[in-house]
Amino acid sequence: MPPTIIENADLRRLNTFAVPARAARLVELDETAGASEALAACAGHGPMMVLGAGSNVLFTRDFEGSILRVRTCGRRIVSASGDEVVVEAQAGESWDGFVRWTLAGALFGLENLSLIPGCVGASPIQNIGAYGVEMCEFFDSLEAIDLDTGAQRRFDAPQCGFAYRDSVFKHGQAARWLILGVRFRLSRTARPRFDYAELRGELARSGVAHPSPDQIARCVVAIRSSKLPDPALLGNAGSFFKNPIVDLPRAKELIDRHPGMPNWPASQGIKLSAAWMIDRCGLKGAREGDAGVHDRHALVLVNHGSARGCDIWALAMRVRDAVHQRFGIVLEPEPTIV
Template sequence: MPHILENATLKGYNTFGIDVSARWLSSFGSQEELTALLRDFSNRPLLILGGGSNILFTRDVDGLVLRNEIKGIEVVREDGHYVYVRAGAGENWHVFVQHALQRNWAGLENLSLIPGSVGAAPMQNIGAYGVEIKEVFYELSAYHLDEHKVYTFSLNDCAFGYRESVFKRRYKGQFVILDVTFRLSKVPKLHTEYGAIREELDKMGIEKPTIQAVSEAVIRIRQSKLPDPAQIGNAGSFFKNPTVPAGEFARLRDAFPGIVGYPVDGGVKLAAGWLIEQCGWKGYRKGDAGCHARQALVLVNYGQAGGREIYDLSEEILQSVKARFGVELEREVNIIG
């Protein structure tokens, strides 16, 4: 049975570095350990915690917090084109990406250096630089908390959308992801057209990039734009990029000629960071809560900010963007409070 701590701090288990406590704190490294913990703490409020990189605590947790530490990476099968790789939900995401790159398995290179765990990746269909998890996802195993049964979810079952899946809406709080299987390519199809990847590759002097070179370019770009959570508490992008109808974008472009938008299915996706910056928030700081100086999408904890302070700042940002542009932003970070 895993060790159980009482009234334990969660400061080291969330990348914002918010100092809240859990009534009970433990971890599980297998389905059997999870089952035992759930049996001993039946009818108690429960929170499953992965890497803690997409969460904001605004209060103490009066219940059981369980850290998912299921590990393991294995090839389950392969064919002439693909390798099917299963990873435990508790594996560090970037470590898993590097594991794949070292073996020339392609598809994850644009998702390098994203904080968090493997199990959290499909929950919100993580994406970066033109690639989303759904493009390399094959299936996952998830444990139903009430039925105590394991279900397999296919690509269609997960209903992936922009930073969305069935685990964030329809099945929120009902399942614990145990492992995820990815379909990685033996023949790379590089995505270098998004953002500054091509420019960064040119700076690196690379004319014919490999998946390893694309990964390195992505890492350099992320490090130049985003603060390291080990240095400044943050959860990466705090807000989603909103999508508006094409007609609404035309109106906004007339009123704000510099507005940034990209055509997508259903309309035009706006750059939330641009909207926030235009409202004067970039580099803003009040106490130890602030908006990062290099990337307006990132809210930060400079040291001793409470979760409520950061949440209140996000609310002010939402309201100011709505007032100026008529656009409603949505938080990407999960709020516990």
């Protein structure tokens, strides 16, 4: 099936902030085999950008080039050896649908990552994570095509450079890849992970001492549904800022100066809570026109209705400046800013 091409495309329904924006050209890829044709349809029409479900992107303006929207579907078991099963999903598969498919097949590992919006193809970009688990822990490899040359290549985990909400695909030349499909290494043996305080607490309240992966998934879904605004009702992209990671001396100094500051050990230092800092700056629930900071979750910026991307961005800069002034920390946005 040839890719669908739409000129002067409306992007409002293609981003979960639901901000108005247009793309000079939108090319929709429905079959992996059509990737080269889709790239050819984008070429020569200005800059190129890949879009999945638009749940981690903020359009602050129109895009004067081609957006390649990935809608390819398909998932399968690639190989099984003893306890370990390698599964693969095409980039346009819904992430949550894929997680549910793995659990229905009694393949375990991804249960803590239930209900994260977006597509499988975007999951390696920022190494999605939630409730004490990161995607990279179960990642096997991915297949990608170079947007400029059309050359296809497989990346293993070290080549992806995964870190906290980060990978090589977020930076420089490596951002020039269209991810076509991702493989994960899952287990037939359940190894439930519920060391994350909120998850542990919720399971304890439900009287579950030894949760199954399905119970963990249900608990994660319940927590997320009660805590995070549904983008279908209130435009947002989940956490707008990454939690900052600082070295130990800096963390000690900050904690001495701001007693009660939440902190956790992280692989590269000490992770601090961006939400706590934003709250301490008095910005939880702040609103400028229709751009707002969510009133129950300070890390989530929202569109109350008619905010434009530049309004959300202006509010984000106000939040960043306030946190910098009070804590000396520069918050880094998590979504892709266009």
